[in-house]
Amino acid sequence: MIPPRRFRLSRACDGTTMTTRQPAERRPYWQSLDSGRLLLLAAAGMLIVAAFARTAVGIKQPEEALAFGGFIAVGELLRLRLPGDREAAPIAMAGALAYALLMHVNGIGHGWHVVSIPALQVVAVAAVGMTVGALPHIAAGRPAGITGMSTRLVAVACVAFAFRPIAGSPLISGMRTWWAGLLVMTVLLAFGWLVETVISALIRADDLRARLSVALWDELHVQWPLGTAVSASAIIAVFGAEAMGPAELVLFLGPLLVTQVAFRRYAGIRATYLQTVRALSRVTEVGGYVESGHSRRVSNLAVTVGRELGMTEPDLLDLEYAALMHDIGQLSLRDPIPGGATVLVSAADQERIAELGADVIRQAGVLDRVAELVRCQSWPSRGHDPAPPIGSRIIRAANAFDDLVGSSTDRDQVAAALERLRLDTAREYDPGVVDALSVVAEHRLASRL
Amino acid sequence: MGRVSRAAWLYIAVVVTAAAASLALVVPMAQPKGVPGTGRWCVEFTVLALLLLICDSVPTPLAARQSAWSPSSSATLAAVVLLGPAGAALVGAASVLSPFRQLLLVERLFNGAMNALSGLAAGMAFVALGGHVGLPLPGHSYFPHNIGPFAVAAVVHVLANHLLVWAVLRLNRPERRVPRKIRVESSLALLLASDLGYAALGLVIAALWQVIGPSAAVLVLVPLFVARWAMGQFAEQQRAYAATMAALCQAVETKDFYTRGHSERVSRGSGMIARHVGMRPERIDAIMVAGMLHDVGKLGVPTKVLQKTGPLTEEEYAAIQLHPMRGLEIVKEIGFLNEARAGIMFHHERLDGRGYPMGFAGHEIPEFARIIAVADAFDSMTSTRSYREARGIDEAVDELRSGAGSQFDPLLVEAFIAALERDGWRLPEPAVSVPADRDTVTAQDHDDPTAPLQVVESL
Numbered sequence: 001m002i003p004p005r006r007f008r009l010s011r012a013c014d015g016t017t018m019t020t021r022q023p024a025e026r027r028p029y030w031q032s033l034d035s036g037r038l039l040l041l042a043a044a045g046m047l048i049v050a051a052f053a054r055t056a057v058g059i060k061q062p063e064e065a066l067a068f069g070g071f072i073a074v075g076e077l078l079r080l081r082l083p084g085d086r087e088a089a090p091i092a093m094a095g096a097l098a099y100a101l102l103m104h105v106n107g108i109g110h111g112w113h114v115v116s117i118p119a120l121q122v123v124a125v126a127a128v129g130m131t132v133g134a135l136p137h138i139a140a141g142r143p144a145g146i147t148g149m150s151t152r153l154v155a156v157a158c159v160a161f162a163f164r165p166i167a168g169s170p171l172i173s174g175m176r177t178w179w180a181g182l183l184v185m186t187v188l189l190a191f192g193w194l195v196e197t198v199i200s201a202l203i204r205a206d207d208l209r210a211r212l213s214v215a216l217w218d219e220l221h222v223q224w225p226l227g228t229a230v231s232a233s234a235i236i237a238v239f240g241a242e243a244m245g246p247a248e249l250v251l252f253l254g255p256l257l258v259t260q261v262a263f264r265r266y267a268g269i270r271a272t273y274l275q276t277v278r279a280l281s282r283v284t285e286v287g288g289y290v291e292s293g294h295s296r297r298v299s300n301l302a303v304t305v306g307r308e309l310g311m312t313e314p315d316l317l318d319l320e321y322a323a324l325m326h327d328i329g330q331l332s333l334r335d336p337i338p339g340g341a342t343v344l345v346s347a348a349d350q351e352r353i354a355e356l357g358a359d360v361i362r363q364a365g366v367l368d369r370v371a372e373l374v375r376c377q378s379w380p381s382r383g384h385d386p387a388p389p390i391g392s393r394i395i396r397a398a399n400a401f402d403d404l405v406g407s408s409t410d411r412d413q414v415a416a417a418l419e420r421l422r423l424d425t426a427r428e429y430d431p432g433v434v435d436a437l438s439v440v441a442e443h444r445l446a447s448r449l
Numbered sequence: 450m451g452r453v454s455r456a457a458w459l460y461i462a463v464v465v466t467a468a469a470a471s472l473a474l475v476v477p478m479a480q481p482k483g484v485p486g487t488g489r490w491c492v493e494f495t496v497l498a499l500l501l502l503i504c505d506s507v508p509t510p511l512a513a514r515q516s517a518w519s520p521s522s523s524a525t526l527a528a529v530v531l532l533g534p535a536g537a538a539l540v541g542a543a544s545v546l547s548p549f550r551q552l553l554l555v556e557r558l559f560n561g562a563m564n565a566l567s568g569l570a571a572g573m574a575f576v577a578l579g580g581h582v583g584l585p586l587p588g589h590s591y592f593p594h595n596i597g598p599f600a601v602a603a604v605v606h607v608l609a610n611h612l613l614v615w616a617v618l619r620l621n622r623p624e625r626r627v628p629r630k631i632r633v634e635s636s637l638a639l640l641l642a643s644d645l646g647y648a649a650l651g652l653v654i655a656a657l658w659q660v661i662g663p664s665a666a667v668l669v670l671v672p673l674f675v676a677r678w679a680m681g682q683f684a685e686q687q688r689a690y691a692a693t694m695a696a697l698c699q700a701v702e703t704k705d706f707y708t709r710g711h712s713e714r715v716s717r718g719s720g721m722i723a724r725h726v727g728m729r730p731e732r733i734d735a736i737m738v739a740g741m742l743h744d745v746g747k748l749g750v751p752t753k754v755l756q757k758t759g760p761l762t763e764e765e766y767a768a769i770q771l772h773p774m775r776g777l778e779i780v781k782e783i784g785f786l787n788e789a790r791a792g793i794m795f796h797h798e799r800l801d802g803r804g805y806p807m808g809f810a811g812h813e814i815p816e817f818a819r820i821i822a823v824a825d826a827f828d829s830m831t832s833t834r835s836y837r838e839a840r841g842i843d844e845a846v847d848e849l850r851s852g853a854g855s856q857f858d859p860l861l862v863e864a865f866i867a868a869l870e871r872d873g874w875r876l877p878e879p880a881v882s883v884p885a886d887r888d889t890v891t892a893q894d895h896d897d898p899t900a901p902l903q904v905v906e907s908l
Binding site: 178232242243254287325 | 671695778
């Protein structure tokens with residue numbers, strides 16, 4: 001089953017016309033890409049301007065502002081890279097959300113008092129905290145992460161604007177009705193998290209040319225554990241401030257740091273894993289079994305095609321591993337296939353190589369789905385029983401494409417290769433995959449110009 | 450803990466008795482505010498004990514030590530503040546009932562006694578320094594006068610906990626010589642830091658209790674569980690990573706029937722040496738990776754050269770000499786490897802400077818490479834080759850000794866021999882006979898120091 005395609009190039013669009021035609025359907029899409037990010041930055045900028053204009057009149061309850069602003073700055077300094085090259089600042093987010101939801105504070109000097117700060121002050125404090133925390137990143141030559149900061153700021157502003165007007169109402173901030181406050185906070189935090197996730201998904205869908213629904217699903221999937229932790233931490237910080245004053249933030253930093261270290265190690269090992277598989281996939285190239293760079297090119301192409309076809313991130317990761325290792329079975333051959341192009345050897349040999357490769361990968365015990373993709377890559381895409389999975393069909397087409405084109409960027413060669421694949425769609429290749437492949441190839445040629 | 454030695458039995462008995470005695474002594478003398486049996490005391494005790502048990506339910510196993518870690522220190526320390534020393538000891542003792550099934554009775558007893566004792570110690574430190582036990586009086590705050598006593602209590606708790614565990618682990622391994630100087634492993638430092646971080650949560654729980662009552666414990670569980678989820682994911686990914694690497698290395702070895710398992714054994718041998726000379730855990734991990742990958746570059750050597758019988762031409766010899774460079778080419782993109790890369794690149798250098806590819810001598814050769822060279826040669830000698838049977842361990846050790854100083858680093862050779870005596874060595878399965886359809890065997894082994902490659906003198 002092939003998922004429905006977003007961009008359907010007509011079949012009549014053959015090689016020769018395709019090379020001259022510009023991607024007409026894409027243009028508004030590409031324009032909206034930049035405008036999406038621009039819109040976000042503009043919204044954040046306007047919020048900041050309004051916030052500073054409002055706060056310039058006079059800052060209310062400066063002790064808390066200072067404490068929370070400092071906490072946000074520390075959190076922004078300790079950014080985190082999540083799997084899939086996503087940036088997060090969970091500690092900063094927890095601090096900013098807690099400041100937005102503050103009801104009472106047990107201040108050191110003033111005793112227990114109601115917090116009555118306007119929403120725009122929350123935005124101002126968050127913006128200043130984030131900027132201060134981002135300065136060391138800029139000084140160290142790392143990216144400033146303005147998109148991420150804007151996203152977080154907008155999410156915090158949404159929560160603040162919804163909550164600050166009702167913060168003082170006795171129903172939610174009374175001592176006996178803490179549970180009502182808890183309920184409201186939970187709902188608002190979920191809302192804020194959703195805002196952040198949707199914005200991130202929009203930006204990501206633009207950057208990666210992924211389908212929005214898929215990008216959203218991926219984003220929700222990746223973000224929910226951290227989002228839950230951030231929301232719970234924000235609530236704890238709100239009630240903690242009620243009991244201990246803003247100084248509790250120092251105390252609370254400990255457990256948050258531990259959580260952050262756990263996430264960092266998790267993201268780190270995932271990155272190392274991918275890096276190692278990428279590097280080791282080159283053994284077939286060093287061994288002279290395949291052309292240099294083949295595995296990497298096939299995997300890049302396969303992942304882009306998979307994204308074009310609306311595959312989700314976990315599936316794309318499997319696809320990437322499988323594409324990187326799709327030729328590993330050749331290591332069991334006594335001598336390299338001349339030229340290394342599996343597309344040119346007999347079907348029986350292709351099947352044997354795929355089986356050998358799948359055996360190697362299955363040895364690992366943890367990559368059975370990847371092994372399955374590698375095993376089925378040699379099957380013809382249509383009319384085979386059982387039908388090969390979509391990942392295998394993609395690898396089959398991407399591999400054939402790369403065998404024919406290699407690292408060349410010559411338009412005619414690309415067009416001829418696509419034409420050849422298209423002629424074989426009756427049996428060898430999946431027509432949907434070939435269509436997606438031509439969209440991707442066309443885009444690559446266009447962006448190279 | 451596995452098997453328990455006699456000294457450890459004795460030690461556990463002492464700890465359990467001490468804990469029981471102090472509980473019997475302290476509980477009746479608990480402060481008036483924390484008298485067991487009153488309604489609020491019961492609620493607080495039950496909730497905190499449950500929190501501790503939930504924290505304990507899925508501990509994170511610690512690979513290097515026969516122990517596991519859980520964030521339960523936050524529950525005990527919340528008990529220190531809310532219930533005082535006696536309550537903290539009782540909450541700690543509740544870990545006897547840990548729902549984690551794989552625990553033996555003796556481990557449960559020890560864990561309960563250990564947590565009770567460290568809870569008691571922390572509670573006494575807290576009270577002795579003037580900490581206020583129980584919920585604060587109206588209009589008062591936990592902050593700032595409680596923070597000092599609490600910080601000391603947290604440190605006392607974490608230290609007592611680690612000391613008691615460390616002692617049982619040490620007593621339980623009489624066969625293993627523990628280095629006289631206790632090395633502070635970085636993972637231990639991380640562990641202590643995590644424990645202190647979660648201990649801080651104890652005071653947060655106590656403070657939240659003032660505002661939202663027992664729900665504080667539930668709220669605090671959420672981030673705890675997320676952190677544990679991340680740790681679990683980390684452990685899972687790490688296992689998957691190791692397994693994948695081993696599988697890929699095996700794939701490289703399929704090219705040659707006789708060298709099966711060579712990478713894995715060299716990895717193990719290098720790890721043994723590294724451990725014996727007292728390397729840090731991350732470096733041990735790195736050298737094991739390097740050992741695993743040290744020969745991937747051999748794939749770049751044409752099969753016909755590897756399988757050639759008789760002397761090699763100079764070009765063929767040059768192709769073999771190039772394999773460490775080829776290996777480097779493959780692994781250079783793996784970011785974390787750093788030092789391991791040098792190990793792969795230079796594992797065929799000799800101390801006298803007659804090795805390849807660079808001809809480095811003495812301490813010009815990186816430590817990783819010197820270690821791998823020893824393990825590599827040893828495994829080659831103790832494995833069967835097409836041109837000879839496998840040598841015995843003693844014979845291979847003699848060969849290593851005779852090469853010490855010229856080919857190998859003498860200190861590392863001795864370290865390896867000592868590690869061999871301690872840990873033993875699992876010899877490769879004796880290669881029965883090469884299957885008939887296998888024509889992929891080496892005729893000579895570039896790793897074998899007793900049978901150097903024969904090169905034709907062309908000039």
